[in-house]
Amino acid sequence: MAVPPIQRSPDPAGPRYPWLLDVVLGLLVVAALPLAIVAIPNTLSVVARLLPGDIDQVGLMRTHGLALPALMLTVPLASVALRRVRVAHVLVAGLALVALSDAAGGYAASEFLVGVVRVLRGVGAGMVVPATLVAVWDRVPVLRALWVGVFSLSLLVAQALALWPLDDVSSWKVTLQPYPMVTGVALALAAAYLVGWMVLGRPAEPAPDAGERSRLLLAAVPAAGVAVVAISTATEGWRAIAVIVLAALAVAGLLALASIGAGESRTLAYSMVAVGVVVLPSAAQVTLVEMGGLGGPGLRGLWVPYAVAGVLAVGASVVVRLFTQAAGRWLAPLGLLAMVVGLCSVRLVVPSADGLVLAVPFTLLAVGAAVALTSTLQEVGVGVAVFGLSLCFAGVLAGFLLGTGVQMVMLDGVTSAQQLVDSFVGALHWWALIGGFLVVAVIVLAAVMARRPAEEAAGEPLPDDEGSPDSTGPVPAVPPQAHSPEDTPPP
Template identity: 70%
Template sequence: MISLPLAVVAVPNTLSVVAGLLPPDLAGAGLMRTHGLALPALMLAVPLAVALTRRVPAAPLLVGALALVAVSDAAGGYAASELLVGVVRVLRGLGSGGVLAITLVAVWDRAPVLRGLWAGVFAMSLLTAQALALWPLDEVTSWRVTLQPYPMVTGIALGLAAVHLVVWMMAGRPVGEGFERGELKRLLLLLGPVAVVAAAAVSTASAGWRSGAVMLIAALAVTGLLGLASVGGVHRRVMAYVMVAVGVVLLPSAAQVTMAEMGGLGGPGLRGLWVAYTVAGVLAILAAVAVRLLARGGGRWLVPLGLLAMVVGLCSVRLVVPSADGMVLTVPFSLLAVGAAVAVTAALQEVGVGAAAYGLTLCCTGVLAGFLLGAGVQMAMLEGVRSPQELVDGFMGALHWWALISGFLMVAIIVLAALTARRPGRDPAVPETPCAGPLEPTDVLLVSAPAGDRLAAEAPGVAEPVVTWGSLSPGDKPAPAVPPPGQSPEDSGSR
């Protein structure tokens, strides 16, 4: 799990913090744009990495993804042009996206606590990504630190992954859970919309864009993500809505609060925030593990509860930020992180690994859409500022407007998820009837009653049961035959 924060820390674009250290021939909007390529690359890497896990085991893929991150760390020390900076950031994004996707697949069919641990650490990583990206930049003397923030942690994570690979090879781990029919194709089809959002976001980094146009593009991106989330059965839709909400809101909100609490703006600075981050992160992990262990199969009601906790956290941001006391921020940080961890864990319990990977892709794309929307709000609030005090007031006003906008967005998604739960839809977990074919010796007739009526197969006068063909491996015992309605088992045996 040490690799999850390492992957998410690649998301924030922190080059502007060390703009004063840039050489004259590199300073400019072009370098800022290429430095921001990590998140678009991460978004595209998630579905591709999941698709690779269908062909290659997760253990060697994880080593490969962390190796890409390590290569980007090493190359970052030699980057001296916009092209090289772009290559380094793309490599880091690809490796980080691979880490997110592969770790999700790797924990899926393991002990239940691991899946909860993944969700909790993922929520904690989104909360702390901006702070972790800024931490190495305190009193630095080289701008290249932004390209290699945690080389030692990368080495440790790569070493642990290599040890896991050796253990996996010696133990002969079983094959993980497969995708449902059509899930892999549906996941890969996301590459098109994700690429469109990435291209639109990168284009806005150029000069000449107005705040209204940026916010419009961001709103269209969020609407498109919610449209993509509306595909599939009830559980799949609810899970996808949750992942979009968490992606759009959590990291962009935490990033703005972190920047607002920097020492230059009157806040306690990063040193004064570490307790609040630690408490919120630990609570998020504990909450996710508890949901996974204690609410298995019955935690659907926890999804709206978690999202509502995030709404309360956004309301508290408007009340307590800015604050000179870092401990006060424990309240909004904990509400945001714990709410996201609970909602994600509860939603993932209802779907398979393919649908979970679909939601993760939407979540990562939502992060970019959230940053884009927040940037548009900041541009609108900072237009025409003429003094340092106006700059601070505009920045804080943008944060408060962002909390209001994202809060209403969360409420809208909660309502949308509730309406989705009432609307009928077929989940992939419901077996489909394949085309008729020759009956093999190992085939067995499976009879399942219509959904919601366990006795339908035995009660006369009700709908006919749905018949599908399943397959038994040699040595398995066939299930006892279920007689048709109105026929006794003795009559069935005599025929």
């Protein structure tokens, strides 16, 4: 007999002022999600001239990059913990770790302490991202659309947000505590949400079931493998071809893991991998190429394109969430195709001294990601959603590795400043081409694999009760979380 998933203990009457909790939660998403994603970029090389001479600068830059491996390993583990721990508690704990890393960043004066601070920040961010997704999952539809739109925008602007506080700074430690004020605001909102959750009533909270827990733990394996490869390539001085091959194998491994489950699950997982590999690594390279010292408009000239992309991404996510149902099969490929067009436009308009034209690639990348993710999230449960999120961040690191390998090839033999600039632009154009072909391959793979029955991927037939809430079977028509207590059959 199928065993229904564990039910949380919601307030029988529901929260007394649900709109108030929704408002606080929406503000928390807007503040905390970009704060978590901005931990990813490694910007210490930008302030290298400010580093003290008695510290191993190369080693310091390597340890500064530990935030992303820590984040992507934490996401699946935190998602599993959400089965037992309340979302509000995880949010407060995650943002408290981010605040602790801010406070400790001012005292970090060695390679070891910098590594500790960055790991703390990555762990805190890795708790915040899945917790915010689970928190908005069963709330008003606009909240989940807001989460997807802000998430897509955060991936797009993470590099710019990480660079913004470094303009005319006098201390390299700013890279360890870029937005302490925003951290305080986000922590206060999380505390307010926790108090409101306890006082106004405890709404039902979805959680991954036991079957999905094992798949989430499985997602930590490739994340750990990609992290080991990234750290090894940074410390052992690997050659460019080896880095590219390992990064390509990492992406292939993530797509293979994404092939587990039913068709809807695969479509979401493929989309998450494509968004992770392409959006942030591409936007980071575009942002660096468009810096003022390289002839671009600089960060001040990029905020209007970023703002346009953000507004349209959130708007597109809201429209898809409110007006389309069960549309992942055709909307997800359209969203991914928009990302391909955005990458093609990067080759046409970058570099550009006029920042406004960059609204075209930024908007196509952000809106495409938002449409693909919103449409596919509507067809899966929360366990599948956080599984895909785990693959997304592993894809971000794999994308950075692949882009780094391309840059290493292009920068080989550079002898002048102009050659350096030309090589960076050439590396970006090659990366846009590679990323575009990768997303096209994901579109084809999703179209083929989504039609295969789940038993072919799992290697075993489905149970007789096809409506049971099994993680590898078809998604039931009514989510298990929507069942009332009296609908649950007696043991």
